[in-house]
Amino acid sequence: MESLTQLAAGFAGLFTPVNFAVLVIGLVIGMLVAVLPGLTLVMGVVLALPFTYKMGVTPALILLTAMYTSGTYGGAITAILFRIPGEPMDVPLIWDGYPMARRGEAALALGWSLVAALFGGLVAAVVMVLLAKPVASIALSFSSPEFFAIVFFGLASVVTLSGASLVNSLISLCLGLLIATVGVDAIYGAERFAFGLPFLQDGVEFLLVMVGAYGIGEVLARLNTGFAASPRAEGAQARFRTSFPRLKEMLAMKATFARGTATGILVGIVPGAGATVSAFVAYGMESQYGRNGSALGTGAAEGIVAAKSAATASVGGAFVPLLTMGIPGSGATAIILAAFLLHGVQPGPQVFASSPELVNTVFASVFASVIGMCILGYFAIKPLCKVLDAPEAIVSAFVVVFCFVGAFAQRNNVSDLYVIAIFGVIGFLFERYRFPLAPLVLGTILGPLAESNFMTTMVSFNNDWTVFFTRPISGGILALSAAGLAWPVARAWLARRRKRKEAPNGQTQPS
Amino acid sequence: MLAAAGFFYWAAGRIDVDTGGRIGPAVWPKAIIAMLALLCVYEIVKRLASPSGFSATGIVSTAGPGSAAEGSAESEPGHPKKLAGGIALVAAYVFSAPSLGFFVSTALFLAIFPWVGGLRRPWLCAALGVAGSLALVVVFMRIAYISLPLGEGPFRAFSIALLRLLGVS
Numbered sequence: 001m002e003s004l005t006q007l008a009a010g011f012a013g014l015f016t017p018v019n020f021a022v023l024v025i026g027l028v029i030g031m032l033v034a035v036l037p038g039l040t041l042v043m044g045v046v047l048a049l050p051f052t053y054k055m056g057v058t059p060a061l062i063l064l065t066a067m068y069t070s071g072t073y074g075g076a077i078t079a080i081l082f083r084i085p086g087e088p089m090d091v092p093l094i095w096d097g098y099p100m101a102r103r104g105e106a107a108l109a110l111g112w113s114l115v116a117a118l119f120g121g122l123v124a125a126v127v128m129v130l131l132a133k134p135v136a137s138i139a140l141s142f143s144s145p146e147f148f149a150i151v152f153f154g155l156a157s158v159v160t161l162s163g164a165s166l167v168n169s170l171i172s173l174c175l176g177l178l179i180a181t182v183g184v185d186a187i188y189g190a191e192r193f194a195f196g197l198p199f200l201q202d203g204v205e206f207l208l209v210m211v212g213a214y215g216i217g218e219v220l221a222r223l224n225t226g227f228a229a230s231p232r233a234e235g236a237q238a239r240f241r242t243s244f245p246r247l248k249e250m251l252a253m254k255a256t257f258a259r260g261t262a263t264g265i266l267v268g269i270v271p272g273a274g275a276t277v278s279a280f281v282a283y284g285m286e287s288q289y290g291r292n293g294s295a296l297g298t299g300a301a302e303g304i305v306a307a308k309s310a311a312t313a314s315v316g317g318a319f320v321p322l323l324t325m326g327i328p329g330s331g332a333t334a335i336i337l338a339a340f341l342l343h344g345v346q347p348g349p350q351v352f353a354s355s356p357e358l359v360n361t362v363f364a365s366v367f368a369s370v371i372g373m374c375i376l377g378y379f380a381i382k383p384l385c386k387v388l389d390a391p392e393a394i395v396s397a398f399v400v401v402f403c404f405v406g407a408f409a410q411r412n413n414v415s416d417l418y419v420i421a422i423f424g425v426i427g428f429l430f431e432r433y434r435f436p437l438a439p440l441v442l443g444t445i446l447g448p449l450a451e452s453n454f455m456t457t458m459v460s461f462n463n464d465w466t467v468f469f470t471r472p473i474s475g476g477i478l479a480l481s482a483a484g485l486a487w488p489v490a491r492a493w494l495a496r497r498r499k500r501k502e503a504p505n506g507q508t509q510p511s
Numbered sequence: 512m513l514a515a516a517g518f519f520y521w522a523a524g525r526i527d528v529d530t531g532g533r534i535g536p537a538v539w540p541k542a543i544i545a546m547l548a549l550l551c552v553y554e555i556v557k558r559l560a561s562p563s564g565f566s567a568t569g570i571v572s573t574a575g576p577g578s579a580a581e582g583s584a585e586s587e588p589g590h591p592k593k594l595a596g597g598i599a600l601v602a603a604y605v606f607s608a609p610s611l612g613f614f615v616s617t618a619l620f621l622a623i624f625p626w627v628g629g630l631r632r633p634w635l636c637a638a639l640g641v642a643g644s645l646a647l648v649v650v651f652m653r654i655a656y657i658s659l660p661l662g663e664g665p666f667r668a669f670s671i672a673l674l675r676l677l678g679v680s
Contacts, residue, residue, distance in 0.1 A: 167554050171512070174547040178519065178540060185536035190528040192540060193519065216601060223597040224589040227628045393628030394639060397621050400601060401647060404608070404617075409657045417605035425598060451539045458534040 003129050007367075010360030014062065014368055022059040023365060026066025027372045031380060033067070034074025034087055041071025041087055045335045057343035058358060062365045064339055068332040069121065069369035072275050072312050073377050076113045080304075081106055082399060084215045088206065088445050089275040089311040091438060092283040094214070096296060096303030103299060107243040112304045114377050115250060120261045120309030121370030124316025127265050129363050132320045144460065145468050148453035149477035150267065151446050154277050156481035157284020159439055166488050168435045176443020177450070179204050186448070187455050199415035206444040208407055212420035213437050215403040217427020219396045224428070227392040245301070256290055256305045264310030268317020275311040275318075276445060282310030288484055316366060323347050323359060513555070516548040596627040612662025612670040613652075618644035653679050 014023065029048065034041050045067050052060035075087035080097035093113065100109035155177075159169045182193045183203025194200040250257075263282040268275070286306035287296045296303040322333045324347075340347050345355060352359055407420045430437050461467045469475045523544060526537040600623060608616040622640025630636060651657045652674060661670040 167550055171547060171550050171554075174543050174550065177543045178547070181540040181543070185526075188528045188530065188536045190526050190536040192526055192536060193522055195522075220594060220597055220601075223628055224591070224594040226590055226593070227630075391625070391630055393625035393630045396628065397624040397639075398643065400604070400624065401617055401620065401643075404605065405647070405651055405657065405659065408659060409651075412658055414609045414660070417608065421601055421605045424601060428594075454539060455534065463534055 006356065006360045007129060007363055009357065010362070010364030011368070013058065013357055013361040014364045019059055019062055019361070022055075022063045023066045023368060023372065026063040027070040027369060027376055030067035030070035031074040031373070031376050034071040035077055035380075041068060041075075041332060045071070045332050052339055052342075057340070057345055058361055060339050060343060061336065061358070061362050064332075064336050065362060065365045066369045066372070068336065069312075069315050069366060070373040070376065071332070072121075072315060073113070073117045073308075073373050074380075076117075076308060077110065077377075077380070080109045080113065082395075083218050084399065084403075085210065087275070088210060088441075089279040089307070091210075091214075091441060092279050092307035093304055095283075095438070096298070096300050096307075099297075099299030100301070100304075105243075105299070108245065109301070109304060110377075111244040112301045113308045114374055115245060116257065116260065116305040116308035117312040117377070118370065118374045119257050120264055120311070120313035121315060121373070122367070123261045124265045124268065124313035125363070125366045125370060126316075128316035128319050128366065132324050142473070143471075144453040144456040145471050145474040146477070148450060148457060148468065149474035149481070150277065150281070151450040151453065153477050153481045153484075154280040154284065154446055155439075155442060155450065156485050157280060157287070160284065160287070160484045160488060165434070169439050172430065172435050172437070173439035173443045176209075176440040177447040178443075179209060179440075180206070180444045180447025181451070186452055187459075199413065199419075202411075202413075204419060204444065205411075205416070206441070208416055208419045209423050209444045210441050211403045211407050212423025213427030213430070213441060215399055216420060216424025217431065217437070219399055220424060220428040221431050222392065222396060224432075227396065249301075253302060253305055256286060256302045257309055259285055259289070260306040260309035261313045263306075264313025265317040267310070268314030269320050275314040277449075278310040278314035278317075279307040280442065282306040284484065288487070312370065315370075319362070319366060323351065323362065513548060513551040516544050516551060520544045520548070593627060593629070597624070600624055600627055608660045610663050610666065612666045613659040614644050614648050614670055614673055615662065615666055616660075617647060648673065649677060653677050 013019065026048075030041060030045075045064055048063060048067055052063060055063070071087070072089065075085055075090040076093050076097065079085040079090035079093040080101050083094050083098045085091045085094060097109040097113065100106065155173060159166065159173055178193075180203075182200055184191055184194075184201060191201060260282040263285060264275075264278040267278040267281055283296070283303060283306050286302055287293045290296070290302050290306070292300055292302050318333045322337060337347065345351060345358065403420055403424075404417060407416045408414075427437055429435075430440065457467060458465065467474075468478060520541060523537045523540045526535070526540075528536055530536075600620065604616055604620040607619075611619070618640040620640075621643045622636045625639065626633070626636050648659075652659055661667045661674075
C-alpha cells in the first residue's frame with residue numbers, strides 16, 4: 001500500500017505540463033534514434049545528456065528514462081521489416097520477425113513485439129517498485145565468475161541456435177570474439193592486433209560490425225539475387241496494417257511471456273548485463289525449454305515474444321541496482337547515473353530518504369514510458385511500413401546511407417566508414433557460404449564483457465580457473481551452457497545412429 | 512582460415528607486457544585462436560575422411576522453411592555484375608565522402624545505386640539523388656545536429672554555403 005501511495009505521488013510529479021512534455025519528447029527521440037540503423041539508444045542518451053545540463057534533475061531524468069525505454073522498442077521495427085537491427089538487442093528479432101515479414105506477416109510480427117514489450121515493461125516496472133531492495137541484495141552477491149558464466153551462456157545459446165553447421169557457428173563466434181580483442185587491452189593497456197594502424201588501436205566497434213554485416217551485407221545479398229520492383233510484389237500486403245495477436249493466442253503463449261519477462265528482470269538487475277544479454281539469454285532459453293523451441297529461427301512468434309519481453313523487462317531490472325546501490329545495470333543506466341551525479345544527486349540507499357519524490361517520479365516515468373512507447377510504436381508502425389512502397393533499389397540505397405550516417409556519427413571518424421564497407425562484404429560472404437552472422441556479431445558485442453570478467457576472475461582468484469565451476473551459480477550456468485552446446489551434437493549422433501539402424505531394415509524390406 | 516589463425520597466434524605471442532606473474536593480455540586471444548584453429552583442423556579432417564559424414568547442426572537449422580530458404584541462396588546464379596557494381600559503389604561512396612562532402616557524395620550515391628540495382632528511370636534517379644540528399648542533410652545536420660563530412664576545397668565551400676542556406680551555423 002505504501003508503495004502504491006508513493007507511486008501515485010510519483011505520477012502526480014510526472015504529470016505536470018513541463019515534465020509531461022519532456023516525457024513525450026524523450027519517447028519520440030528515443031524511438032527515432034532506435035529506429036535509425038546504427039544510431040543506438042545508448043548513443044541517443046549520450047547525445048541527449050548535454051541538453052539536460054540546463055534542466056532540473058527531475059525533467060532530466062524523465063527525458064533520459066523515456067529515451068531509454070522507448071529506445072528498447074524502436075529498433076524492433078527496422079529489425080523485423082528490413083533485417084537491420086536498430087539495436088544489438090534486436091538481433092534475435094531478425095531470426096523470427098524478419099522471416100515472418102518475408103512471408104507477409106510483418107504487421108503481426110510487430111504486433112507481437114509490441115505486446116511483448118508492453119507486458120515485459122509493465123511487469124518489470126512493478127517488480128522494480130516492489131522488490132527493489134531485496135533483489136538488489138541478491139545481485140550484490142554476484143561476482144566476476146557469475147558475470148562470465150552469464151555471458152558464456154548467451155554466447156553458447158547463439159551457437160546452439162544459429163547456422164546450418166555447429167562448426168561454422170563456432171568459427172563465426174571465434175572470429176567475432178577475436179575482432180573484439182583488436183585494440184588496446186582494458187586491463188594492461190597492451191596493444192593487440194593493431195599492426196600500427198591508428199584506427200585499429202581504438203578497437204573495432206561492435207556497432208560497425210553490426211551495421212556493416214547486417215545492413216550493407218544484406219543490401220549486397222539482395223542486390224546479388226536481384227531487387228524486387230517493390231517489396232509489395234512479394235505478396236506483403238499484410239505489412240501495411242497493424243495486427244495484434246488474439247487474446248487466445250497470447251494466453252497460449254503465457255509461459256513464453258513469463259520466461260522472457262523473468263529473464264529480462266533478472267539479467268537486467270545484473271550490473272553490466274542489459275537489454276542485449278537479456279534478449280539473447282531469453283531467446284536461447286526459449287529455444288531450449290519452450291514448447292515450440294525447435295521452430296525458433298523460422299518465423300516463430302515465440303522468438304519475438306521471448307526476446308522483446310526480456311529486452312523491455314530489463315529496463316525495470318536495470319533501474320533497481322542503479323537506484324538502490326548507484327550501480328548501473330546497463331549502458332544507458334550508466335549515462336543516467338552520470339545525469340544524477342551532474343545534478344548533485346548520488347543514487348543509493350540514501351536517495352530514498354533524501355529525495356523520495358525524485359525516486360517516485362523516476363519509478364512513475366518508467367511506467368508511463370512503457371505505455372507511451374507502445375502507443376507511439378503502434379502509431380509509428382503504419383507510416384514506417386509505407387517505406388516498403390518504394391522500390392527495393394531505392395530503399396536499399398537509403399539503408400546504405402543510414403548505415404553510413406550511423407557509423408560516422410558515433411565517433412566522427414572516416415575510418416569507421418571503411419570498416420562498415422569491409423564488414424558489409426564479409427557479411428555478404430558469410431551469408432553466401434552459410435556461415436551464420438549472429439555468432440560473429442554477438443562475439444564482438446559480448447567479447448569484451450566476457451574477457452574482462454574472465455581476466456578479473458583469474459586475477460582475483462590467483463589464476464585458479466576451477467573457480468568458475470566450483471561456485472554454485474556460475475557452475476550451474478556453465479553446466480547449462482555446456483548442455484546446450486552438447487545437445488545439437490548428441491542429437492546429430494543419435495540421428496545418425498538411428499539412421500544406421502534403420503538402413504539394414506530398409507534394405508531387407510524390398511528383398 | 513587456418514593460416515590466418517597461425518598468423519594471429521604468432522601476433523598474439525608478440526604482445527609483451529610485464530604482468531607480474533598474473534595472467535597476461537595475450538591469453539584470451541590465444542585461447543580463441545587455438546579454438547579457431549582446432550575447429551578448422553576438425554573440419555578439414557572431417558571433409559577428407561568422410562565428406563558426407565557426421566555433422567552436428569544448430570537447433571534452428573533443422574527447423575524447416577527458414578533454413579531451407581537460406582540454403583537455396585547459394586545455389587542461385589545471382590547477378591555478379593550488379594553485385595560487383597554495388598560493392599564498387601559502396602566503396603566509392605565511403606572513400607569519396609570525406610573529399611566530396613556528405614551532400615554531394617550522397618546525392619551521387621542515391622542517384623547511381625538504384626540504377627545499378629535495375630531501376631531504369633534516369634529522371635527519377637536524378638531527382639531522388641538531389642531531393643533525398645537534401646532531405647537527409649536537413650534531418651541529420653539541421654534537426655539532429657549530427658556532424659557529417661563537409662568535403663574539401665570547392666566541395667567544402669559548397670557544403671558550407673548549403674548549410675548556411677538551410678540556417679545551420
